[in-house]
Amino acid sequence: MDRDQTEKDDEASGLGRPTLKTLAFMTGLGVTTVSRALKDAPEIGAETRRRVQLVAKQIGYRPNRAGVRLRTGKTNVISLVLNTEREIMSFVSDIIYGVSEVIADTPYHLIVTPYSRSQDPLDPIRYLVETGSADGVIISRTQPNDPRARYMLERGIPFATHGRTDMGLIHPYHDFDNYAFATEAVRHLAGIGRRRLALLAPPVELTYHSHTLNGFTDALSEVGASEIPFNTVSVDHSIEQIRMRTAQLMRRDVRPDGFVSSAAAATLAIVAGIEDAGLKLGRDVDVVSKQSSDLLHLFRRELLVVNENFRLAGAELARSVLGWIGGATPGSLQSLSKPTGVLAYRRPD
Amino acid sequence: MDRDQTEKDDEASGLGRPTLKTLAFMTGLGVTTVSRALKDAPEIGAETRRRVQLVAKQIGYRPNRAGVRLRTGKTNVISLVLNTEREIMSFVSDIIYGVSEVIADTPYHLIVTPYSRSQDPLDPIRYLVETGSADGVIISRTQPNDPRARYMLERGIPFATHGRTDMGLIHPYHDFDNYAFATEAVRHLAGIGRRRLALLAPPVELTYHSHTLNGFTDALSEVGASEIPFNTVSVDHSIEQIRMRTAQLMRRDVRPDGFVSSAAAATLAIVAGIEDAGLKLGRDVDVVSKQSSDLLHLFRRELLVVNENFRLAGAELARSVLGWIGGATPGSLQSLSKPTGVLAYRRPD
């Protein structure tokens, strides 16, 4: 028995990665005590606690994730679920950095779980939940009646959505105020004399489609301008399609003199379409566009822009998920961000 | 003892997530047998093997990652290490999708490990290696003498670099042929009559800086054109800085009549700077730019573009890392991609 003990201690002092056993050996305490001392359990003496924590810091002890996960089921993982074909580029980049920023000084890792056009969006969620691969999930492209949100709510797995749902169910979200964006855009266009406005909207199936559309039509009647229908395309369509449809539209007798565009890349296409039709931006027509990086003004000086900050969205979403995991009530983890970096006012003359 | 047995079996048949114990109970075999049967071990009878695999498939058995990881040390994780401030947006998005594509039907997960300007780039690598958080690592912003590559090579952890090193050490990489890009760009500019060329290069510390520069200067002497130095800025500088420096440069007596730009966003700034100086793209000066998404031609019709496919890069990098993990020799996992979607030839007239 003495031999066994010695042998074990020798192993514990080995030069591999330190474990609780290593710490136990070094401090002369039991593994259990060390474990509890590290998490400030009350039944451990103050001095012991400090001693253990000191040694742990000194030798750079880090809990083994697999051990914790196996024992407790806690993965310390947040999963960001992304559509590999339809997400906006800057969205992917910025939201990842936003999330990273928030989880940087936590034990959490960020895993990216992709799904493609051909898959049911519920697939990756089912996978995550069934395999218990994450403590929290962030989803985008949220729908009014979102099966993913419903599914996770039913299983009680913490998540946050980019965009709101409309199912009468409460869950954390972060959203950009697209209603405000659309109303401000319309008001501004009206302010510079534009009367016939077209909206390049988000895809109908996503919640922010109606937010945007409502803001657009409400402001339209407020300012007494009229809508030129432009709903054969959405921001999800290809650059080429949007460009072509815009050009078609601009060649009609009754054509818009103002556009509201929900995405920067789509705006490039709209402008190209306008110019294809031989018209000039700022003279014949004005365009207000959302953008997430400050590049559109380089593209055409005349463009009017509203900024949506995806990095902030990522940070907020991460905070929400961590909050839920930490026991906060879902209803308190909802946020809406207002349009910023407002339109540079300008008269067409 | 009988009671205990029954109790255990009851647990095994429970409705939680199925484990090897569940399978063992259902098949009437031992846990060991089931484990081996699932991985086609030779000492398991053919029928037993099929039977176990059938049941496993039926009840949707998936090995517990924490269990495997704890026992074997295998994490089934690939980590993509990214600089949160300096990566190109479309790079982040596309490379993630490229990697995802390749690991989609493997047990691997992708985790994103970020680091910021203020940190030593080696920090995240050290963290990953010390905590054994990944089976393989992908890094970008590779330097000729890259401490990260050296570090991982020393510890024997599989990795792949986006871009090459120049340390006489062999490791997997994927790189875009920036030498070819620069030579083709210069040749093309010379072909349309441009004689005084400026290069907006990658940051000096990265390996592809010299690749690009060498291609540029080699082609310059080949076609007998001259260089207008433009090395106070790189593609890493802010849009505003590049724009200002370009404008300054274009107001000089001896100014370039051609630009080669290593990044799309920087190209927007160059064009803005050119126009700030009252000059016209396509008439006074031509610009050849790399781009990763097909948007620059919408920006200015006159822009000449070469495409770099980051999604492909991500896929290649993932293949390389998996290959190395799978036992292939590092030297066989290197690839170079040629410029595609060549310049639309056009005369300035």
Added chain:
DNA sequence: GTGACAATCTGTAACGTTTCAGTATATAGG
């Protein structure tokens, strides 16, 4: 001096997996 009780610490078991060292059975060789 005794019992009660708080304070502090500890061993064992379990999470799910794989590996090691077997065991049991059948087959074949002599």
Added chain:
DNA sequence: CCTATATACTGAAACGTTACAGATTGTCAC
């Protein structure tokens, strides 16, 4: 008929962690 060997399977131990149920002190009231 006995031994050797191959075939097919199995239990125990271990990876690192935490929870549970003690165990060992010391202190204090009476």
